[in-house]
Amino acid sequence: MAKLFDTTLRDGEQTPGVSLTPKEKLWIARKVDELGVDVIEAGSAITSKGEREGIRKIADEGLEAEICSYTRVLKSDVDAAHECGVESIHLVAPVSELHLKKKLKKNKSEILDSLDEVIPYAKDYGLNVELGAEDASRADQDFVEKIFNRGASLGADRVCYCDTVGVLNPEKTEQNISKLTENIDIPLSIHCHDDFGFAVSNSINALLSGAEQVHVTVNGLGERAGNASLEEVVISGKELYDIGFNANPELLYETSRLVSRLTGVSVSENKAIVGENAFTHESGIHAHGVLNDSATYEPISPDEVGRERKFTLGKHTGRASVKAILKEMGVEADDEQLKEIVSRVKEIGDKGKKVTTADLQTIVETVLKVKKEARAKLEELTVVSGNKVTPTASIKLDYKDQEEITQSGTGTGPVDASIKAVKKAISEIAEIQLEDYKVESITGGTEALVDVSVKLSRKGKIVSARGARTDIIMASVEAMLEGVNKLLMEEENNEGS
Structure with missing residues (x-):
């Protein structure tokens, strides 16, 4: 059974524009715990007072998942995490030459020495330690292995291979993870970013190559292009590779919706599993x-x-x-x-x-309504309108499938001309008056469905009718004919009674 390390509340919150309150963090933590993740990285305790408050609330909630705090290889970070009451820390050490020289300005020996000092310090607090190798995918792989083995010898409980900028591909993942799991005696995790779109496939490949735990975020949230998507890892792992997780797939969608609402980050409509179009069909x-x-x-x-x-x-x-x-x-x-x-x-x-x-x-x-009550049916409508042209409409009706009626009308505009043509044609059947005419758009946009409402009268009887088209002229004619048919049908029924 593979394990899920959910970092929605730490790496996911580093999505540009996302900032969660302690209450919102707790809400999400409860949900991902209910979903069945094994570890919740609740944040980075050293970051701020508000961050520590949020982590402490989650740690005090009594959740099933192991509650973890991200830390650098510094005793002060470990102290802050311990004070929040977490069970574990994700202790992250940069390992690539680029990060060592440009960010830390330290050499490999200094990084190894810092582990000697900080890991035992954390273990003395009774904390589980997951040692993360930052930018491992761009580092000397022998040094990554050396870092992990040093961590294991110092009491680290598991290690994490971090593809910090998403440069792994599935082939390299299999090669690197297979070698590491053969030479390390403690469980290995994989932490993938999606800069090249490989986060999920690399995560799955790592599990197939010996990794025991995968880092994920709900909806694939995270810096830049995001992290491996929890829902995609769970479902693709289960359905395509027979990888088991302690997660209830039926809760994936509601978890996704909750995180989307609280973070304000919309889920793409065509996103796998949780996107609105994932199970929506249009094609006939x-x-x-x-x-x-x-x-x-x-x-x-x-x-x-x-x-x-x-x-x-x-x-x-x-x-x-x-x-x-x-x-x-x-x-x-x-x-x-x-x-x-x-x-x-x-x-x-x-x-x-x-x-x-x-x-x-x-x-x-x-x-x-039109089909059930049709006595007069529209056969043809032609409208001419334009600059310096009097709007004119010609109409042909089929009355009771027996008689053709053709008429024309002019007006102040194409709609007015069409309505007058209908009235003239109907006048050959019955005298019907237009009492009221209203138009509204059902939905926004210049090509929205137009709903036309009319009131027609005959011999003191008033009926309401409507027409709906994207064309206001057709909608108006349709509404007129529906009203006419209502009046004609009612008159026929009265004569027959």
Whole structure:
């Protein structure tokens, strides 16, 4: 069983713009503990008074996970960690020539000597010590091994190979970790950054090569490109490599959402496992396949990771996904109505816009009413408008599938001309008055679905009707015809009673 060392509250908090309060840190710690991580790196105690308060709250919470503080190879850092009541420290020593010369201005012997002093000091406090080799992937590998063996001889409980700037690749990971685990007698961890996009694959490869623990952050938070993503390591390890973790996958999504809310860092929609699109289908072919057998286009079931399958609507939408969504809405539509709903969804999608729930609701209500109550149907509409051109509309209606009515109208604009053309055409059937006209956008944007509401009257009877299209002219004509059909149908029913 591989172990998870969660550093969301330390390395993850170093994400630019992220700063957590002690209360927020405790909230996250409780959640990742419930998830089942083995170690929680709660922060770096030497950093500030607020940081120590947060670490102390977590250490005092009585969580199942081992609570750890990051420290440098300094007694003062160890003192601060001990005062917070943590069980372990992540004692990090730079090991690459670049870090030794440019950052610490020390040589290799001085680093080894500092371990001789600080590790026993920490052990005297009763602390577990994980010795981290910073920038190990760019260091002399023989020196990394020497550092780890010195740490083990001094009482360190485990060591950590840190790919500090994410330059490892899977092949080099396997080579370096395999050699180290053969020559070191205590457990080895891997700490990977994602600068080249290899953090998860390097982490998995390290576990396959003998590492016993992997450092992760929720949502892959961390400096620069972030750290190895907890959710991706857990699921890819479990599903693709049969690596077991003491973690409940069903809590991954809600943990991700909590961390996203508290840190203010949004999760990319197409992020693996926890992104909003991870189990969302639009394509008609894909949706149809998933509805028949989810394995056709889903490598894992969404409920395994606390998710639900979703269908989104757009230009790739097919009948199967629309039918599934209508079923969830409790709506029944015949084949003709379903065809019309799909057509209108695609009309919006072709304009580069996603169809929202509100859009679909309006489309469904409009189509079902129009189709069920249609006496007068639109066959053709032509509108001419422009600079120095009087707006003119020509319309052709099919009345009761028996009679064609053609009329035209002019107006102050294309909408006005279209409505007047409809009124003239309808006047051949019945005298109907337009009492009120309103228009609103269902969702934002210049290509949003437009909802037109009208009130029509005939012989003292007033009805309300609506039309919904991305085209305001079509929406207006649709609303007029829906109202007309309501009045005509009601008159027919009254005559028959």
